[in-house]
Amino acid sequence: MLYSKLFCCMTLALAATGALSNSASASQGEDSDRKLQGSLPKVMHINDIEVRGLYRVTKGAVLLSLPIQAGDDVTREDVAQALRKVFRTSNFDMVNAYYTSQGVLIIDVKERPTIVNVSYAGNNAIKAEQLDDIIKAHNVKTGEILDVEKLRELEASLEDYYNSTGRYQAKVSTILVYLPRNRVDVKFNFTEGVSAKIEQINIVGNKSFPEEKLLAQLELRDYVPWWNFLADRTFQAQKFSGDLETIRSFYMNRGYVRFRIDSTRVEMTPDRKGIYLSISINEGDQYSFDKFNVIGETYGHGEEMLKLIPLIPGEVYDANQVSHTEELLANYMGKFGYAYTKVKAIPVIDDEKKLVSLNFSVDPGHRIYVTDVRITGNTITTDEVVRRELRQMDGTWLSNEAISTSKRRLDQLGFFETVDITPRKTGTDGDTVEVVTTVKERPTGSIKAGIGFGTETGINLNAEISQDNFLGYGGNASLGVNTNKYDQKIELRYDEPYFTVDGVSLGGSIYYEKFEAGDANIVDYTNEKFGASLGLGYPIDEHNFIRYNIGYEHNRLSQTSSFIQIQRFWDTYVDKNIRNGKVVFQNYTAGLYFSRNYLDRGALPTDGSKQTLYGTVAIPGSDTRYYKLGADTTHFFPLDKDRKFIVNFRAKAGYGNGYGSRNGIEETLPFFQNYYLGGDEWLRGFKYNAVGPKALYNSFTMGNVGVMGSRESVGGNAIVAGSLSLIIPTPFASEGYDRSLRTSIFLDAGSLWDTNYDPGAIGQCFGKCDYIYDYSDPKEYRMSAGVTLVWVSPMGPIGFSLAEPIRKRDGDRTEFFSFSLGRTF
Numbered sequence: 001m002l003y004s005k006l007f008c009c010m011t012l013a014l015a016a017t018g019a020l021s022n023s024a025s026a027s028q029g030e031d032s033d034r035k036l037q038g039s040l041p042k043v044m045h046i047n048d049i050e051v052r053g054l055y056r057v058t059k060g061a062v063l064l065s066l067p068i069q070a071g072d073d074v075t076r077e078d079v080a081q082a083l084r085k086v087f088r089t090s091n092f093d094m095v096n097a098y099y100t101s102q103g104v105l106i107i108d109v110k111e112r113p114t115i116v117n118v119s120y121a122g123n124n125a126i127k128a129e130q131l132d133d134i135i136k137a138h139n140v141k142t143g144e145i146l147d148v149e150k151l152r153e154l155e156a157s158l159e160d161y162y163n164s165t166g167r168y169q170a171k172v173s174t175i176l177v178y179l180p181r182n183r184v185d186v187k188f189n190f191t192e193g194v195s196a197k198i199e200q201i202n203i204v205g206n207k208s209f210p211e212e213k214l215l216a217q218l219e220l221r222d223y224v225p226w227w228n229f230l231a232d233r234t235f236q237a238q239k240f241s242g243d244l245e246t247i248r249s250f251y252m253n254r255g256y257v258r259f260r261i262d263s264t265r266v267e268m269t270p271d272r273k274g275i276y277l278s279i280s281i282n283e284g285d286q287y288s289f290d291k292f293n294v295i296g297e298t299y300g301h302g303e304e305m306l307k308l309i310p311l312i313p314g315e316v317y318d319a320n321q322v323s324h325t326e327e328l329l330a331n332y333m334g335k336f337g338y339a340y341t342k343v344k345a346i347p348v349i350d351d352e353k354k355l356v357s358l359n360f361s362v363d364p365g366h367r368i369y370v371t372d373v374r375i376t377g378n379t380i381t382t383d384e385v386v387r388r389e390l391r392q393m394d395g396t397w398l399s400n401e402a403i404s405t406s407k408r409r410l411d412q413l414g415f416f417e418t419v420d421i422t423p424r425k426t427g428t429d430g431d432t433v434e435v436v437t438t439v440k441e442r443p444t445g446s447i448k449a450g451i452g453f454g455t456e457t458g459i460n461l462n463a464e465i466s467q468d469n470f471l472g473y474g475g476n477a478s479l480g481v482n483t484n485k486y487d488q489k490i491e492l493r494y495d496e497p498y499f500t501v502d503g504v505s506l507g508g509s510i511y512y513e514k515f516e517a518g519d520a521n522i523v524d525y526t527n528e529k530f531g532a533s534l535g536l537g538y539p540i541d542e543h544n545f546i547r548y549n550i551g552y553e554h555n556r557l558s559q560t561s562s563f564i565q566i567q568r569f570w571d572t573y574v575d576k577n578i579r580n581g582k583v584v585f586q587n588y589t590a591g592l593y594f595s596r597n598y599l600d601r602g603a604l605p606t607d608g609s610k611q612t613l614y615g616t617v618a619i620p621g622s623d624t625r626y627y628k629l630g631a632d633t634t635h636f637f638p639l640d641k642d643r644k645f646i647v648n649f650r651a652k653a654g655y656g657n658g659y660g661s662r663n664g665i666e667e668t669l670p671f672f673q674n675y676y677l678g679g680d681e682w683l684r685g686f687k688y689n690a691v692g693p694k695a696l697y698n699s700f701t702m703g704n705v706g707v708m709g710s711r712e713s714v715g716g717n718a719i720v721a722g723s724l725s726l727i728i729p730t731p732f733a734s735e736g737y738d739r740s741l742r743t744s745i746f747l748d749a750g751s752l753w754d755t756n757y758d759p760g761a762i763g764q765c766f767g768k769c770d771y772i773y774d775y776s777d778p779k780e781y782r783m784s785a786g787v788t789l790v791w792v793s794p795m796g797p798i799g800f801s802l803a804e805p806i807r808k809r810d811g812d813r814t815e816f817f818s819f820s821l822g823r824t825f
Contacts, residue, residue: 047103113184122190166235169193252319258284290355296362337397338364368398414602489513549591563695587622628656651722674715685784685803687813692752721750751781783807
């Protein structure tokens with residue numbers, strides 16, 4: 001009976017407590033200002049505040065967001081407002097409040113889960129790195145709190161991104177996997193669909209240029225011929241915007257200063273797989289340049305700047321040339337320390353006369369002073385080697401021209417993969433900077449080697465060890481050892497480019513070589529020689545360099561063949577002392593070398609040109625008297641602003657002959673100094689030394705005197721060779737390798753002949769007469785085409801070539817594949 005009474009009392013007490021307690025709540029998707037349940041006084045006195053349901057968020061963080069404290073008298077509206085502020089912290093999915101008869105305000109929360117992993121599935125067309133940027137921008141990443149509303153927004157953003165790439169069928173869904181301890185795994189599932197293809201592009205309103213010409217300027221295409229494997233009909237909004245700007249520039253560069261794009265339309269087929277583009281334009285009239293003026297603060301340089309303007313009154317207006325002029329004038333002011341000069345061309349348009357006058361407004365800003373020049377990134381190369389190439393000095397005014405020249409000179413060294421020269425402000429007033437030169441070194445040592453293979457020639461090998469930045473001091477040292485089947489050579493060479501602080505260079509070499517010509521696709525003879533040379537050079541200016549050389553060479557010839565072309569040489573030197581069947585020639589030489597270098601960098605250039613002229617003469621007192629002259633040139637023409645496609649043209653020419661006479665016979669170029677052609681440097685697809693005049697032998701057949709041809713090359717005293725290449729992005733290689741990897745499609749051509757040989761004296765031919773066609777005819781050129789891959793590896797440049805001769809003659813030896821280590825081209 002007693003227990004029954006106690007049970008009834010407890011039940012009544014709990015019921016009374018429930019009747020007196022009142023609640024308010026705020027949750028995702030609900031109104032946080034909902035009416036409180038039950039009946040409460042207008043004013044509640046808060047004796048204490050409790051927070052329930054916390055795991056990750058601290059109680060203090062919740063109380064800080066509450067505008068209510070213990071001891072306050074609050075209304076229902078105050079409690080509802082407090083719930084809203086707690087919910088707005090984005091830490092909770094739901095927030096409830098309960099008030100007890102004891103004056104305790106209970107805040108009951110449900111925390112949002114923490115993201116522990118973000119993954120993707122089905123994204124084949126777009127890389128995960130691209131998706132990461134979008135997702136992180138919405139603050140959806142590991143360690144952050146899950147916000148379901150943000151996920152919905154993110155799904156829409158991802159679909160928009162796919163749409164911008166032309167995939168209008170793309171769908172994105174989110175899969176949430178809830179884990180223990182209030183964690184969640186977020187997985188984005190992509191259904192990409194197919195790319196929408198451009199069915200047609202229409203341009204309306206054009207009168208001065210045909211639609212075909214305008215469409216040819218666009219990157220987007222509505223038609224792709226089978227041979228244009230780089231083009232694509234896929235629509236991309238970003239490319240479309242770029243194409244609109246391309247059309248605008250096309251007209252502005254041709255004088256249509258009032259040109260405008262009236263409207264654009266992008267229409268999609270019902271299946272979302274095709275797109276029709278329409279561009280409506282208004283060309284306006286064509287305008288020409290009228291007058292030019294330089295205004296603003298020029299600090300007395302206004303007249304010089306006016307003379308620098310390359311624009312000509314009366315010529316058709318060209319927006320590209322106007323921009324170039326702005327840059328030209330800004331750079332000119334940069335020479336005087338105003339490195340941040342801004343030049344803006346202000347047009348004054350005469351619509352009646354169709355003329356445009358330009359006022360170039362100059363805002364030089366502050367004159368900038370360089371307090372320090374720092375060098376970073378060089379772990380091997382000494383600071384001195386870098387600093388001596390710099391033209392921007394500390395303690396001087398900042399010069400854009402000096403910085404540009406410094407960067408070019410460092411690039412031309414070939415020691416560095418990248419060079420960056422950046423001025424950084426040091427003072428609070430912005431008038432002082434430090435210039436930070438940051439370099440990334442490339443391997444400058446190499447083990448030079450070569451290997452070639454031909455169906456008739458087999459394998460050929462050679463090797464050399466060199467260091468272009470010896471011990472980090474900028475010198476060039478090499479030890480070459482060649483032990484292939486026809487050449488045994490050892491050479492020690494060293495060049496010091498800064499023998500003096502003024503840039504005077506000094507270098508020299510000593511060498512020994514035994515050359516078995518018969519094994520090198522040349523007529524059979526052996527030349528055992530040794531010698532030494534010394535060179536002194538100096539720069540004429542920033543681009544031009546000259547060097548003088550002297551040398552000594554001792555040649556000892558043996559096992560010489562008795563071919564006809566050599567007979568005149570032997571007739572000239574009948575007085576030579578022959579010992580043990582060997583003929584000795586000692587020559588003292590003098591040489592001159594001149595170079596003009598405007599290449600943008602030393603290894604794998606992308607722009608600019610370089611020319612060299614050189615000559616060598618055997619001075620009086622030598623056993624033979626001859627001279628050799630030569631010239632090389634190379635040019636790089638980038639076809640796009642990113643320099644992904646580059647045209648490279650290079651050529652060489654050489655000529656040698658004797659001077660004076662001996663024994664009543666005019667001297668000629670010694671046969672062992674002849675030029676040769678063929679190999680992976682100038683005529684790929686042909687065997688090394690295998691192109692050009694072939695040896696002739698006297699023949700006596702049935703009482704008749706004549707000649708017989710052979711396949712043995714004798715070389716010539718005149719050579720012309722050239723190569724035209726299209727450098728393209730290397731397939732399957734990322735952009736980070738553009739400074740160390742290069743692919744090119746080439747066309748090589750060359751001709752080698754002998755000006756001292758009279759083809760009319762051949763007489764009757766026996767045997768292989770087809771081999772005697774090009775002894776003195778420069779028109780008998782050879783040609784080949786193929787593809788080359790060059791990799792600047794840690795061991796040095798490695799080249800692979802596949803080549804096919806497209807113009808050859810009987811007797812030429814060819815090879816389809818060649819491999820070289822240590823030469824760039």
